[in-house]
Amino acid sequence: MRIGVPKEIKTLEHRVGLVPSSVKELHSHGHEVYVETGAGQGINFTDQDYEEAGAKILPNAAAVFDTADMIIKVKEPQPEECKMLREDQILFTYLHLAADAEQTQGLIDSGCVAIAYETVTGPNGHGLPLLEPMSEIAGRLSVQVGAFYLQKHMGGLGRLISGVPGVRPADVLIIGGGVAGFHAAQMAVGLGANVTILERSNPRMRFLDEYFHGRANVIYSNLDIIERAVKAADVVIGAVLIPGASAPKLVTRKMLKTMKNGSVIVDIAIDQGGCFETSRATTHDEPVYTEEGVVHYCVANMPGAVALTSALALNHSVLPYAIDLANKGWKEALKDNSNFANGLNICHGKVTHKEVAQSLNLDYVPFKQAA
Numbered sequence: 001m002r003i004g005v006p007k008e009i010k011t012l013e014h015r016v017g018l019v020p021s022s023v024k025e026l027h028s029h030g031h032e033v034y035v036e037t038g039a040g041q042g043i044n045f046t047d048q049d050y051e052e053a054g055a056k057i058l059p060n061a062a063a064v065f066d067t068a069d070m071i072i073k074v075k076e077p078q079p080e081e082c083k084m085l086r087e088d089q090i091l092f093t094y095l096h097l098a099a100d101a102e103q104t105q106g107l108i109d110s111g112c113v114a115i116a117y118e119t120v121t122g123p124n125g126h127g128l129p130l131l132e133p134m135s136e137i138a139g140r141l142s143v144q145v146g147a148f149y150l151q152k153h154m155g156g157l158g159r160l161i162s163g164v165p166g167v168r169p170a171d172v173l174i175i176g177g178g179v180a181g182f183h184a185a186q187m188a189v190g191l192g193a194n195v196t197i198l199e200r201s202n203p204r205m206r207f208l209d210e211y212f213h214g215r216a217n218v219i220y221s222n223l224d225i226i227e228r229a230v231k232a233a234d235v236v237i238g239a240v241l242i243p244g245a246s247a248p249k250l251v252t253r254k255m256l257k258t259m260k261n262g263s264v265i266v267d268i269a270i271d272q273g274g275c276f277e278t279s280r281a282t283t284h285d286e287p288v289y290t291e292e293g294v295v296h297y298c299v300a301n302m303p304g305a306v307a308l309t310s311a312l313a314l315n316h317s318v319l320p321y322a323i324d325l326a327n328k329g330w331k332e333a334l335k336d337n338s339n340f341a342n343g344l345n346i347c348h349g350k351v352t353h354k355e356v357a358q359s360l361n362l363d364y365v366p367f368k369q370a371a
């Protein structure tokens, strides 16, 4: 199969659909990979690195879209990219169509086969394996960011997250102990902070309790404990998710007023609306603002800050699926794996993902009928 990797054109996106090591792997399976010149330059992968991995470099996106049977990207296609997609061409990338009628229409009009990373499910329908690496990164990054903004000259209260001998460490409160919350807790514990995780799922609390074995307090999340824990915390990390719904506003403005001046909140769940009443989405250009004396970090695409790690982690998750698509063709690959088939969002002008169709008020056509 001919696989195409265009340069990402969304503002401030430095990741790339395939890194050279993934190209090498696909090449070793007998596939041809075409990469737009400069596609990896944002994270220091040169055209030469790609050529050494077996890719052919093309001068622009139009040439890549023209040549490839399958396009592998990171971000959803921008309008000019949608126009370059062809009937029967496979598009494998993040799409997030449920709130994007324009892109959905663009993909419908193209006739392409669009498979979204974010709706591919894990074994037995559990988990979202192509979203998980981004939650892991956001979780780990949240502690780094929290520690940074605790510094006095960054607007913080001037506490070192680890403390020093004789001076206590920071209190880090993590609300939601799922993928992001777990990885945040690992980092915070590693730095020597005093860590509390609030969770609501009993099986998850058991797992966290067993894993941290006293190195983090794992407590059932309710209004009373949130009020008390938020007041005591130096850093609060919001990492809750209720699948298919906006994040619940668990920390109110009134609670925020009880926090110390210069304490920090990191609202990872901001991409689902945020779990703090006072959160509003920020960008890497201007990541923080202060309200009620509390520094707010609410960047909706945190992994973008560590584009190199993000691109590599995403590639490790995506590559087995990409190889499957390239080796078998999309119909066979999806027929063989119903969890992979859950990734199919648009096929030959039909919407093949139920929730996407529902949220955009479009007709839903099951995969087997659309294929």
Ligand SMILES: NC(=O)c1ccc[n+]([C@@H]2O[C@H](COP(=O)([O-])OP(=O)(O)OC[C@H]3O[C@@H](n4cnc5c(N)ncnc54)[C@H](O)[C@@H]3O)[C@@H](O)[C@H]2O)c1
Binding pocket: 132, 134, 135, 136, 138, 175, 176, 177, 178, 179, 180, 181, 198, 199, 200, 201, 204, 221, 239, 240, 241, 242, 247, 248, 250, 267, 268, 269, 270, 271, 272, 299, 300, 301, 302, 303
């Ligand atoms: N900002 C970013 O750049 C970025 C990056 C990746 C993920 N995210 C977001 O981070 C959030 C968390 O993602 P995840 O993959 O960790 O989800 P997850 O499903 O693995 O974890 C969410 C956890 O929240 C818990 N929860 C639900 N309600 C709760 C409550 N009231 N109190 C305490 N815990 C509660 C659930 O039991 C679950 O364990 C999502 O909104 C996701 O979209 C943001």
